[in-house]
Amino acid sequence: MITLTPRLQAVADYVPSQCRFADVGTDHAYLPVWLIGHGVIDSAVASDLRQGPLDHARATAGLYGFEDRFDFRLSDGLAAYVPHEIDCIAIAGMGGEAIRSILSAAPWTMEHTRLILQPQTNIPELRQWLTESGYRIEEERIIREENRWYTVLLVSGAADDTRWTPGTRLTGNPLRWAEDSDRPAYLQFLLERLEKQIRGLKQASEPNTQRLTALTQAKEELTLMLKNGKEDLSCQR
Ligand SMILES: C[S@@+](CC[C@H](N)C(=O)[O-])C[C@H]1O[C@@H](n2cnc3c(N)ncnc32)[C@H](O)[C@@H]1O
Incomplete structure (x- = not known):
């Protein structure tokens, strides 16, 4: 089974058992493959803006025999999702601005949805935007990976x-x-x-x-x- 990097492991640790999970900007789909492989979830939606990364995702899922557990979608952010079909969303490895624009276009994520965000840039601006836009930062983790630091935010739709x-x-x-x-x-x-x-x-x-x-x-x-x-x-x- 895949071993996640500490950054992705920190994201995985926030995923509740048997939630309806989506990995937005999945690229190689390491995160959902690990979650399925460890029995945290049975299936996942894995989406990406581009076909190349989605092909990588399909290849990883195929390698572990999980292809039929996946719904692969070409999607700009959450555009190809039906509101509330998912109750836990990971958006990792993207800039803070991109995360903000994905959430702005999908206000349904403010209701009954657990968001696990791992922004690469503009983290102070994203924090402030979240709390001023109807989201609550429930918890923050920092992860050191070699010489880099990463932040993982656990976010819900509530007053902050x-x-x-x-x-x-x-x-x-x-x-x-x-x-x-x-x-x-x-x-x-x-x-x-x-x-x-x-x-x-x-x-x-x-x-x-x-x-x-x-x-x-x-x-x-x-x-x-x-x-x-x-x-x-x-x-x-
Ligand atoms: C650096 S990779 C991160 C992959 C994985 N989530 C991780 O954290 O290791 C960023 C991925 O996000 C995708 N992406 C960028 N903007 C996006 C958007 N608006 N909607 C969906 N995917 C997007 C890119 O195509 C790329 O595959």
């Missing part, structure tokens, strides 16, 4: 009154952090990146003072988070 600050937009709401032993190392990574950005801004001939203020506030927040852990909270549950 998180008040974002420059720091929490970067780290997520500390009250929703999963117990990740790598969290301090991740905060340290973010802090060092912030310090580098601040140094760069200060050296500019005309520093962007608004951005400098936000980055400096974020740095102060992250320093406190590292010192005090979850107890120092600058936002509400």
